[in-house]
């Protein structure tokens with residue numbers, strides 16, 4: 001759906017975005033992460049056509065952005081980091097103006113404004129001047145204008161920035177809903193946001209794409225967690241199973257002894273789990289817990305965003 005190839009952008013001598021390539025399919029919600037100044041906003045501005053790239057191409061459904069900016073922009077919704085909403089305008093007037101900018105005409109315009117007002121739950125504020133709205137409501141106005149005209153591609157820069165926990169939950173539900181019909185890229189500093197919404201993550205570091213991976217793949221590890229009544233000395237047989245590399249005792253679990261089993265990289269974890277469970281049953285011992293150990297994404301993201309871990313190292317660890 002969206003294809004970005006070798007995108008680069010300089011500000012004077014500063015290389016803000018350096019040879020970034022990725023593609024995103026329809027229906028995906030992809031998180032764009034990185035420290036302050038990593039290049040996220042510059043990437044989003046180039047994809048949305050607000051900023052020219054020095055090099056590289058952006059295509060949406062195989063249509064080139066540079067050659068057909070108007071066609072692409074009609075299919076695109078953009079929520080910038082700093083909302084350019086006009087404080088003196090009412091919500092209704094602003095959405096009418098935004099619909100005109102998107103080229104929506106007459107009846108379609110009316111229907112679309114109704115739809116986005118309902119989706120963002122703004123009907124009670126239609127006649128309120130934007131200046132009088134809370135941060136959360138202003139953010140919803142920003143999202144409402146972004147989803148006018150059913151964009152195929154939605155780009156959201158820090159969509160929950162400054163929202164309280166309840167508003168954040170509402171905004172996430174709204175984004176999930178929108179993603180049923182669109183491709184969504186969202187930039188955020190908040191790991192929980194990525195975990196709550198995204199199926200995939202792109203991490204930018206120093207203008208370069210440092211990681212492009214599915215969250216499920218990143219979460220996987222080569223370890224099983226085991227909690228049982230058996231002591232370490234009773235588990236020798238487990239360490240001898242062909243798919244097991246090693247076994248470590250962890251701090252005591254809630255009810256029994258807790259262990260981490262390191263499996264071979266190519267191991268079949270469900271089959272191995274069954275063997276371990278069978279062994280424990282054969283010893284008439286208690287099995288309290290046996291599950292794959294999930295990697296801590298927050299630590300992983302920090303390592304990649306600071307350059308402490310490379311894409312290859314992350315993939316090797318997840319293999």
Ligand SMILES: Nc1ncnc2c1ncn2[C@@H]1O[C@H](COP(=O)(O)OP(=O)(O)OP(=O)(O)O)[C@@H](O)[C@H]1O
Nearest residue numbers: 011014016034035036037038039040041042043081
């Ligand atoms: N208009 C500009 N003129 C000069 N330098 C700029 C301009 N806009 C951004 N930069 C620089 O380009 C680099 C990338 O900035 P960008 O805003 O894309 O990063 P970001 O990842 O979105 O950061 P943040 O999380 O703080 O919003 C930074 O070093 C920034 O200072």
